[in-house]
Amino acid sequence: MIRLLVALALVLGLTGAAEPRTTLPDVEDEVMCVECGTALNVSSAPVADQEREFIRSRIAEGMTKEQVKAALVAEYGSDVLAVPDGDGFGVTNWLVPVLVAVLGLGGVLVLYRRWRGGPESRTGAAAGPELDPGESRRLDAELAAFDR
């Protein structure tokens, strides 16, 4: 029995069978077709087929997802990644959309406030000229008579 187990271990060692550490779908949706610019998992272009075959062979070698992606970048350039790098010029891929969204929201808020008339209309501060004391007393008297 022990001999059998040792023999089995030797055979497995000799064949060098690598345990898969990721899958094609797991990598495919984070990678682009470099020619058509779409996600790899929705592309049927010839280069997409080549990329998938490349991924399968690297998975068969036992690479992790990150290792497979690094190998793809070495072969096809950084454009192959669906998610841009977070360093150097790649930062702008994240920064610009955020800035545009913030500016856009700011613009909407400014327009909304102008449409609503701004803070002055709430306090009535720009309602018109002030009454003199005589007119003010006459107004109070008429309002008091109205209340009776």
Next chain:
Amino acid sequence: MSLAAAALVALLTYGVVSNGPDTSLEERLARGERVEAPVRDLPRLGEEGTGSLAELRGQVVVLNVWASWCPPCLEEMPLLQRTHEEIEPRDALVLGIDTQDASEDALDFLDEQGISFPSLRDIDREYGREFGVAGYPETFLIDRKGRIAQMRRGPVTEEWLDEHLPPLLEERA
């Protein structure tokens, strides 16, 4: 508000225009100009080290942009190989630029086709962009002074090579 709208329109216009093929090189060549070819060090396909057009100054170069996953590239390979064999004695060569291609597949492709002309690897397609490459294959005829004399989008033909290559081969460095 009007400034923001104008900026948005300008940005959209730029986006539309910049995504179209670059025809400025074609226009200049059509006027008979010769344009200095971009030069960049690129990794050699199937070999150690790098290479560039700068090393080939003094030679006529048929610079062919290809990829192993590109069916029209396969069509023109036999003609390019014959051309390479014919012009080599005249201080000229075909130089492939293998673009966004798995190197193993590219080497298998060349082996199957019996290709002996050298290729460099344009991994991220940036070198091709300097030429205004919009698809594959594309071919540029580089004169002995390192200037683009002719270009062709799509597979080359024997007629096109017969028309444009001999005059360049006659020129001195």
